Amino acid sequence: MLAAVLHGPNDLRVEHVNDPIIGAGELLVKVEACAICGTDLRIVKGTKTRGVHYPSIIGHEFAGTVVDVGEGVTNFAPGDHVAVAPIIPCRNCAYCVNGQENVCLNRVAIGYEFNGGFAELVCIPAVVLDAGNIVKIDPGVPLEAAALAEPLSCCLNGQRKARVRLNSNVVIIGAGPIGLMHIMLARAAGAAQIIVSELLPNRRERALAAGADVVIDPGRENLLEIVKNCTNGLGADIVILAIGVPALVNDTLRLLRKGGHLNFFAGMPEGATSSIDANLIHYNELRLSGTSASTRQDFYEALNLIVTGKIAASSLISHRFPLREADQAFAVAFAGEGEKVVIYPSQSGR
Ligand SMILES: [Zn+2]
Ligand SMILES: [Zn+2]
Structure with missing residues (x-):
């Protein structure tokens, strides 16, 4: 598959990598839209390093279509449209127990510890499914809008x-x-x-x-x-x-x-x-x-605001790029003059 792989600070390369192979309890998702976040810019620049490793695929604001389900997965099926809450709380630490899971001491995230959405395909690990971080959405909802549920949940x-x-x-x-x-x-x-x-x-x-x-x-x-x-x-x-x-x-x-x-x-x-x-x-x-990040409940509510049209999320998108033009997409985002810059990996051509 094609992916934008971060090899180190200021070293993002669009290249072919092996398709992810999913195991039991996991999902394979085709990424339809993945937005560039201000945090992604800091990661690429190298000024944010917590949870980041090299080489890796970043991108945590995305939505897509399920293409395969691992053994034991019963609540999702190929063809389902899904939105992804990227932060996975441990549900066990003092903060999680106290209703502050957004500042969980042991949190991990897609686009950081796990590979993210600037790729044609992404493997959703079992721990992410178990935590309720994948939400099925109506096929009528534009996936580029659903991809913006994460930043909206933080707001x-x-x-x-x-x-x-x-x-x-x-x-x-x-x-x-x-x-x-x-x-x-x-x-x-x-x-x-x-x-x-x-x-x-x-x-x-x-x-x-x-x-x-x-x-x-x-x-x-x-x-x-x-x-x-x-x-x-x-x-x-x-x-x-x-x-x-x-x-x-x-x-x-x-x-x-x-x-x-x-x-x-x-x-x-x-x-x-x-x-x-x-x-x-x-x-x-x-x-x-x-304010730091968001809880799963914030995410569900933000997604609901998008799904019901209360928040016109697509109107926030100022620039759209295929994955093979990820370099340009990041350049536009770095310039900081537009609004949301979104990459559409499934249109990149394989
Ligand atoms: Zn973000
Ligand atoms: Zn925790």
Whole structure:
């Protein structure tokens, strides 16, 4: 089969490799669509290494069609369309037991420890099936949309932590694919106003199309002034920091009303620090939260939002490539000007 194999940092090669051979309890899935995640970019660059090995096939945001089932598999059959929740919690550690399986101490993931979706075929190990990480979906649901359930599930986790709800005034910093998902989720949750800050003009346009009420260019406009104007001088209920820029943290705290909530959704560059005026938190009784990955329940709910059309996931895709053009796909994703970049391995020609 054709696969994009990562041989080391900055060494991704599209090449022919042996088809995976499945064993008992496993599934062989033909990958129809696999999206490039910001994390994949960090893995390719070599700045994220946890769980990564070489050579390996990365890609954890994908959906496909079952082509073969291993001995003992009874709940899936060839032809089934499936979405894949890539993170497999151990279900045993202190965090799993406490309902925080997204930060499981022993978690493994497809696209990291197990080969992922930038390939024509992927073997789904038995442990993944056992954990309920493979979800059958209606054949009428576009698989490219289902492939985006994983990033959407992380955003859903973030919005829960930040308690976005009916009538919330929400500020979202950054309108990349993750920022757009936050816009769509906040809209679906009944937010009163969604204010978005984004430097790139094409991303600002997409933010408006995704449902933002006010979209500003922080290079030219004063976000704090605009947020105050939109909220009777009070400030936002919730700010979601969807870009990993440490220098923004303090200014972001100033956007909040008393009792407001800042969610650190994006990861920051490793080792980066930001200096903050702690009195902003103290006197304004601000609440802060972080968000890392998602639970299986988050995934099921995110997928349901896509399947029912509540979230128009396909509209987040700005670029589509066959697998043999994976290099170009990654170049576009690295340039960071589009939104979701998706690779379609089954159209690559064998
Ligand atoms: Zn991802
Ligand atoms: Zn665990």
